[in-house]
Amino acid sequence: MSVHYQPVKCKSFLHHFDKKFLPFSWGANPYRGCEHSCPYCFARYTHEYLGYDSGTEFDNNILVKVNAAEVLEKELSRPRMKHEAVNLGSVCDPYQPAEHKFEITREVLKVFAKHKNPLFIGTKSNLILRDLNLLSEMAKSTALLVNVTRTTLDENIRRKIEPRAATTEERLEAVKQLSDAGITVGILFVPIFPYLTDDSESINGVIKAVSDAGAKNIVPGVLDLRASCRNRVLSFIEGIFPELLPKYIALYKTAYAPNEYTSKIYRAVETAQRQCGFKTFETPVHREEQQHLTCG
Ligand code: SF4
Secondary structure (H helix, E strand, O other), X not given: OOOEEEEEOOXXXXXXXXXXXOOOOEEXXXXXXXXXXXXXXXXXXXXXXXXXXXXXXXXHEEEEEOOHHHHHHHHHHOHHHOOOOEEEOOOOOOOOOHHHHHOHHHHHHHHHHHHOOOEEEEEOOHHHHXXXXXXXXXXXXXXXXXXEEOOOOOHHHHHHHOOXXXXXXXXXXXXXXXXHOOOEEEEEEEEEOOOOOOOHHHHHHHHHHHHHHOOOEEEEEEOEOOOOHHHHHHHHHHHHOHHHHHHHHHHOOOOEOOHHHHHHHHHHHHHHHHHOOOOOOOOOOOHHHHOOOOOO
C-alpha cells in the first residue's frame, strides 16, 4: 500500500506534559501517523483524534508539519519556556521514512540547537545518523539523550513486530556511532514480548549488544495491551504465531501481564545489566533542575 503524505500547518508544535515522573515537560512530533507500522504501537489511537483510523491509515496517511521549525522558533523564544526539556517523538517516530523526504526533524533540531534547549529524542531508525554532526555539537552545549528502541536481536522477529523500522544491525550501528560521537544513548527495551523475546538468552543478548555499542541506560517494558492494542496484538499473534495465542489470552486477563510475570522479567534485565557493568544512570535533565539550566 502506498503512503500518502499530507502537508499540514500546525498552530503549536510543543505540547505540555503535566506528569511529574517524566524527565521532560514538553513533547513534540514533526509527523503524525507512523510508517514503521508496529502492530503493538500504543500511539495509534491518536490518529483517531485527527479523523483517521488507527490501523492502515495510521501507517499510511502521514501528516507532515511543514511549518514546525517556524512555530518552534516562536515557542522557544517565549520567556516562560526557560529551557524546559522537550521529548521529540513523544507520539510518533521523528525519523520515520517521511523524514528522508521532508527533513522536518532536521529543521526543528536546528532550532533546538540554536536555543540550546535540553532534548530527548526517541527513534527506531538509523536515519538519525544523518544528523550526527548536529547532535554531536548539541551534546556539547546542552542536555541531550537519544533513546533507541531495541526489542530483539532476532531479525526474523523484528521484521514481524517492527516491519518498516531499521534492522537490528542498523540500530546497533546507530547506537555505536551516536555513542562514539559523544552523545548519551539510552535503550528503550520495549516492548518485551512474552514467549517471543522474554527468554534469558534474548534478554542477555540485547543488553550485552547495546552495552558493547556504548549505551548508558536501559529502560525495559513488558508488552501491555491497553485499549485497541488488545485486539490488534492478539490478531497479530493469532496470524503470525498462532500457537502462542492461548498463552497470551491466559497471561493477559487484563491489559497488563501479572506482576509475578513482569517482576521476573525486570529482575532478569537488572541481572543482565549488572553483569554488563551498567552504572546508575542520571537522566540528563530532571524537572526540578530545569529552571537552573540556562543558555551557554
Ligand atoms: S515506531 Fe513508534 S510510533 Fe512508529 S509505529 Fe512503531 S511504536 Fe508506533
